[in-house]
Amino acid sequence: MPSNFILTLTCEDKVGIVAAVTTELAAIGANIAESNQYWDKNSNRFFMRLAFTTSGDKTRDDVERTLKSVTDRFEMKTKLVDLSRKPKIIVMVSKFDHAMLHLLYQIRVGWLNAEVVAIVSNHEDSAATAKLEGIPYHCWKLTKENKAEQEERLIALTNQTGADLVILARYMQVLSDNLSTRLFGKIINIHHSFLPSFKGAKPYHQAFDRGVKIIGATSHYVTPDLDEGPIIEQETERVTHAMSAEDFVATGRDIESRVLARAVKMHSECRVMLNGHKTVVFA
Incomplete structure (x- = not known):
């Protein structure tokens, strides 16, 4: 069974953020189901929400490790939620x-x-x-x-x-x-x-x-x-x-x-x- 996740992130707006995140997710076979992003021009902050699925053997820790190089490079504040757990x-x-x-x-x-x-x-x-x-x-x-x-x-x-x-x-x-x-x-x-x-x-x-x-x-x-x-x-x-x-x-x-x-x-x-x-x- 696939695993379902939601990733939210915010950082200073720069070229290449979306490409960097989605490339890393594609590398682990993630399928993006929903994508939203917003650039606040006044603060130059970028906000993004991604809902995606992975194969069942991928855990939350696996996804975080995959994204670490990107989150470090862009100094992102991120939150990754596993939808199998009810809030x-x-x-x-x-x-x-x-x-x-x-x-x-x-x-x-x-x-x-x-x-x-x-x-x-x-x-x-x-x-x-x-x-x-x-x-x-x-x-x-x-x-x-x-x-x-x-x-x-x-x-x-x-x-x-x-x-x-x-x-x-x-x-x-x-x-x-x-x-x-x-x-x-x-x-x-x-x-x-x-x-x-x-x-x-x-x-x-x-x-x-x-x-x-x-x-x-x-x-x-x-x-x-x-x-x-x-x-x-x-x-x-x-x-x-x-x-x-x-x-x-x-x-x-x-x-x-x-x-x-x-x-x-x-x-x-x-x-x-x-x-x-x-x-x-x-x-």
Whole structure:
């Protein structure tokens, strides 16, 4: 059986990058199934994503050894993923569970290729869902006094489970700068507004008070700057003056669920690459 891999790379843009990488892959009989590349002219950075197959006797280490001379020559930052391994995720949720339930459904039907290794909450509300799905549930009551301790527990849980990604599926707590920095690029949040508008608490009510005609949701990587991390995915929907603040919230729930699921899928498929404060997303 063939082995399936995804290679992502970024480096200073130079002539010959694509040719060098594909030549080495061809030498081991790799067949390229998908190729995306982008040159950021402002930073002169080159970004590339390759999905390819090899014969079954080629391991991830074999491919990395094959590419080493190229990655060294162009001083590339690379990531090679073996698709035979499902990404492991930890979902964090408070009381609003719609985004989490949508993720679990998309995993169940096979649209999202991932394994939820734990659900973490500061409430008991989702314990029954976790039991039904057969997922370990951790209810950690959060206070100012124990916040640092609970975040260390999250780091330990991430290491223990081998989690690749932490998802804040309407987890209504602000993570510390320390945790956001330590797990940068590995925490995805869903914010219930079309950022950069209406940051912080109750954004739908802020939008209602301002009489906006479009509301939305934004999925982004978490950084120490609240609701300002690199954006992965967004969606909007029209609203009217006749709608109440509660109607805004109900409309937003559907948008949030879709946007977060798409962001997690794109991240899991290595379609998102960080580019400073922005992202390069290969759809």
